[in-house]
């Protein structure tokens with residue numbers, strides 16, 4: 081009976097193991113920790129999305145490359161050389177340290193590679209003696225942003241990182257791929273790169289690859305000769321020729337039809353093209369900045385985006401965070417737009433009351449910065465007084481705020497009992513921890529929002545029996 085049980089357990093374990101092997105990459109993709117798997121020769125076999133976010137790199141672009149040719153850290157190289165378990169701390173930039181745990185992968189006692197897991201650390205957890213710097217060229221405080229980037233609002237860590245990458249790219253001629261949801265500022269960054277670059281005195285030409293019908297896109301980009309097709313009554317100069325010695329901004333590149341992708345690839349490789357209906361080969365010297373809100377990696381798998389073009393475009397990736405990922409920038413963005421709109425309308429800048437700012441910070445902003453800018457403009461135009469109040473905000477924003485924070489009379493943080501009595505400090509603390517965990521779903525995210533370590537959150541959650 082006992083033996084039968086053990087066999088069952090073993091079988092069960094094997095089933096679980098096999099099932100885990102089948103699904104591990106799917107699970108890694110959703111993990112909060114960065115994961116990187118490298119084979120014994122140093123080739124990167126797998127990198128998940130969280131890794132891409134931590135190190136501000138495109139995870140997909142790293143797969144298949146050698147770690148000796150990527151930005152990777154000393155720890156990985158040591159792990160590969162020593163084939164042992166290792167722990168360490170990597171300094172990504174001045175505001176971010178990442179704890180790394182490296183473990184060798186063995187198959188029948190044969191070393192087949194290493195797997196590394198990374199997690200962002202709180203400042204107080206970092207032991208300086210363990211810190212390894214990424215061998216990137218400069219630490220970020222040394223990077224002074226140029227005027228066009230300084231005009232952008234971006235005090236949050238994620239935005240600073242994106243602007244620093246863009247600033248570095250601006251000083252080169254390399255192709256840049258800007259990623260980010262709609263309204264996150266991709267065009268603004270593309271313009272800032274152009275104005276900072278040594279092409280600033282020449283043209284910046286924008287093409288929205290998603291807005292032009294596919295049968296017209298080729299002539300729009302490369303131009304056409306007279307009589308090339310019905311309606312081509314005279315020669316047309318295309319956008320690439322207009323952008324010669326300047327920059328072309330290919331917005332919504334993920335929407336470019338496949339046949340145009342082939343032609344663009346040729347232009348990037350050969351630096352020449354022909355007009356539609358023409359035989360003359362035209363040379364051009366254009367810097368390409370592409371942008372998309374789409375998941376190009378998924379499009380490659382679906383067969384709607386060429387992998388070779390992806391690698392050609394993704395030389396310097398710039399990842400713009402969604403506004404909900406950098407809510408600390410909202411008050412400054414509000415101020416910026418109030419002044420911008422006041423200048424545009426020749427009127428005095430209004431003030432937004434504090435509770436309205438708090439409500440705006442609570443909202444999730446699916447339309448990102450553009451949605452915020454449009455709302456501020458609407459509020460300024462419609463508001464009667466000099467101060468924009470919370471009651472003037474749309475109900476979808478205030479409802480959420482009111483549901484999250486039960487308004488107290490003085491609009492402060494503390495809710496008093498019916499007779500005005502206070503609860504104990506522990507009771508307040510329990511409420512805060514409970515609320516943060518309900519809202520942010522993980523110790524890490526809750527800790528970040530509360531400005532404490534995830535260990536403290538875990539400790540207090542256990543103390544108040546919020547989790548076991």
Ligand SMILES: Nc1ncnc2c1ncn2[C@@H]1O[C@H](COP(=O)(O)OP(=O)(O)OP(=O)(O)O)[C@@H](O)[C@H]1O
Pocket residue numbers: 231232233234260261262263264265266267268269331373416449450453
């Ligand atoms: N960091 C920022 N500081 C100030 N203004 C910003 C910032 N980011 C975006 N904006 C403003 O928000 C609006 C939308 O920005 P932009 O058009 O660059 O976004 P986008 O990502 O290119 O959008 P889409 O993908 O829809 O084309 C613009 O008016 C821009 O000036």
